[in-house]
Amino acid sequence: MTFNRGVNIGERIAELAAEVKRLNDLYYGTGDSPLPDADYDALKDELAALVAEHPELEPADSPLGKVNAPAELTGPTVRHARPMLSLAKATDEEQIRTFCGRFGGQVFRVSEKLDGLSLSVVYVDGSLDYVATRGTGAVGELVTEKVRHVIPGLPVEIEVPGRVEVRGEAVMLRSVWAAYNEAHPDRTLTNPRSGAAGTLVLKDPVAAAKAERLLRFFAFGADRDGVALEVPAGFDPVAQYVCASVEEVLTAIDEIGGRRDGLDYDIDGAVVRLHEPAAFDAAGFNSAEPRGAIAFKYPPEEKLTKLLSVEWPVGKIGRVPPRARVEPVFVGGVTVENITLHNPRLIRERDLRIGDTVAVVRRGDVIPFAGRSLPERRDGSEVEIVPPAHCPSCGSELEVRGTGEERWCVNLQCPAQVTRRLMHWASRQAADMEGVGDVWIEKLAEDGVLKRRSDFYDLTAEQLLGYERMGEVSAKNMVDSIASSKGMGLRRALIGMAIPMASEGTAKRLCLAGYERIEDVAAATAEDLVAIRDIGPKAAASIVDFFARTDVKEEIARLRERGVNLDVLDEDRPLDAAAAHDSPLKGRSVVITGAFTDPRSGAKISRPDVTRLVEQAAATTASSVSANTDYLLAGENVGASKTGKADKLGVTVVRQDELWQWLAEAGVL
Incomplete structure (x- = not known):
């Protein structure tokens, strides 16, 4: 409209x-x-x-001042013992200060605001009685039988007598949403929130469960006969903080927002409410909202804009993906002007066109993408997006590969591929040439000065000073940065080589598997590589094919001649057998969460670096806590969600002081 x-x-x-x-x-x-x-x-x-x-x-039937609700409830209903209301919202610090200022001397509770579907789960004398949606706020729709199929983790029994009501949010995990869409490209779900709401609208929950369209329930509160109590055991709790001042409230909001991108579920804000139930009840309600709570909304992760044009850049390994320009839009905390359209099949199936109004999605560091278009907003001027038949850089005929119908340039001498490979080699995760920018790499490649990775190490300051806008300081910084990158080691070199189907994780696993030199990796067979954890047959075949190329063998020799270290560094080696035998981490499955501080420097240490340290100590890392997890390695600012699940599953929580001691005793630190 x-x-x-x-x-x-x-x-x-x-x-x-x-x-x-x-x-x-x-x-x-x-x-x-x-x-x-x-x-x-x-x-x-x-x-x-x-x-x-x-x-x-204002119209008589205005939606303002009312709980967001359907026009009518189509199934069986139940009246809520207490209304399930919406929350007032805040978008800046001053609004939070104003809210907290109304309740001087009170204690507040700050919790994640999950982006899902609100449910009321009621038990009578320990047995599940019913599950209801928020509905109109006063009356909810009964969805008990649906929930039994699509929320398999919901407790059927609790060890609390009387009438107990647990309120919370049903969400579709991001991983579940992504897996479902991959398995059902013909009927993808727009986003996890729509996936959660739509699942409970379906008439056939059994079919939804068989299709792995499953949800998870997080509890944020409970009461027995109207009196607040702790959330019973067996539920996934919402992460929350108890705060004595507005400054602590604002800090908690920032900490929750800082974890947002690393979660497997969507949150769109933080809920601030009076912690004491009596104080919350005394604050009262208006027609649609409790006065004792407010929702702080983080910057949106999805907004509408217009798709202006589509380009097809050539990547470092020959893939030619669609990249779109859109009218600038503020989403996910940044202004977005360029997005990915993933692949030609998605463009075709979603009927995306130049000129369309599209929903731009940005979550964390993920490249912004077009979630969907709005065909009803078309005016007839939109243009079909046609994938190229020939490489935009070298003119070679493109190959069509895979289920995504992706276009690939197979000309290894394609100028665009050469430039992209050079940029990748200089990037932070590879050689880390901090003083060498992409603009200069592109210029030097155009002039034929840079043709291969080893050419970086032949550059001189005098040579660079011949270019306009290149001063002595900049030239020296560039040459010094290149020289310092010579100590990169095997792991970074493997990343910098841009081997198709071999990720940063693959490079790490090859080092931990005991490979000492890049020549050793080049000599490995596919059978050798498949024997390494998490390296599959396709990745193994790709690595073998890559190192069999004559140009790759020649380039390794040229890098060696210029003094580039292509051998494994101590920090990337596995723990020696004797030390590993004594390490409590050896052979253990661990999950890492929270923020960590390096005991040697006092500086923050990144999650990937912590992961590399514990894997050196012969541990296996995972992304989420499960019954197979041995240790939850917890840094600072850890939410209650993972620690609560660890407690429920009997997983040992190891704080960072103890972790550093283990790693020091094992010789890793």
Whole structure:
């Protein structure tokens, strides 16, 4: 729907009210909405602002001041013992300070605001009685039988007598959402939130469960006969902080936001509420919101914009992916102007066109992408996106590969590939030539000065000073940066080689498997490589084929001649057998969470570096806590979610002081 900005205030209010109601009905009726949350919020905020200025023009059926709810509940219903209300929202620090200032001397609780579907789970004398959605706020729709199939982890029994109500959020994990979409490219889910809501709308929960369309329930509160109590054992708790001041509240909001990108579920904010139940109840309610709580919303991760054009750049290993320019839009905390469209098949199946209004998604450090388009906003000027048949750089005919119908340039001398490989070699994760920028690499490659990786090490300051805008200091910094990169070692060299299908993790595993020199890796057979954990047959074949190339063998020799270290560094070696025998980490499965401080320097140490240290000590790392986890290695600012799950599963939580002691005794530190 496109609004006419020339209408009068009364008509605009009526338009906005009708659109907000339409979007509510779509979301609660089908589990999906054509608009991202941020754009929906913008419509509702505009409506609220206009109504505040002109209250006499608010329609009788206005959606303001009401719980977001479907037009009607189609299934069996139940009246909630206490209303399930929406929360007022804040988007800046001052609004949080104002909220906390209303309750001087009170203690606050700050918790993750999960982006899912609110549920009420009720037990009577320890047995599950029913599960209901929020519904209208006063009346919920019963979904007990559906939940039994699609939320397999929900406790059927609890060890608490009386009538106990547990409230929380049903979410679809990001990993589940991604796996489902990969397995069902013909009916992908827009995002995890829509996946959660849509799953409980489905009429056949058994089919949903068979399709691995499963949800997980996180509890944020419980009461027995109206009196608050601790969330019973068996539930995944929402991570939360208890805060005595507004400064602690703001710190907790920042810490939750800082963990947001590393979670396997979506959160769109942090909930700040009065910690004491009596104080919360005493604060009272308005028609749709409790006065004792507010939701701080983080920058949106999905917003609408216009797709302006599509380019097909050539990557370092020959892949030619679609990259799109969009009208600048603020999403995920940054202004986005370029996005990925993934592959030609996705473009075709989602019917994306130049000129479309698209929902741009950005989560963490993931490259922003187009989640979907809005065909109803087309005006006929949109243009079909046609993949190229020939390489945009060298003109060679492109190959079509894989289920994504990706285009590949197979000409190894393609100029674009050469430049991309040079940039990759100089990047932080490879040679880490901090003083060498991509612009200069591109210029030197165009001039034929840089043709291969080893050419970096022949550059001189005098040579660089021949270029405009290159001063003596910049030239010296570039040459010094290149010289210092010679100590890169085997792991970084393998990353810098850009071997198809071999990730940074592959390079790490080859070092931990005992390979000492790059020539040793080059001599390995596919059978040798497949024997290493997490290296599959395709990756092994790709590594063997890569090192069999004459140009690669010649380049390794040239790098050696220029003094580049291509042997394993001590920091990347496995722990020696004697030390490993004494290490509590040897053969253990561990999960790493939180922020860590290097005991040697007092500086923050990255999660990848901690991972490399514990893997040197012969441990195996995993991303999530499970029954197979031996240790949860916990740094600072760890939420209650992972530690709570560890406690429930009997997993030992190891704090960083003890971890550093183990690593020191094992000789890793």
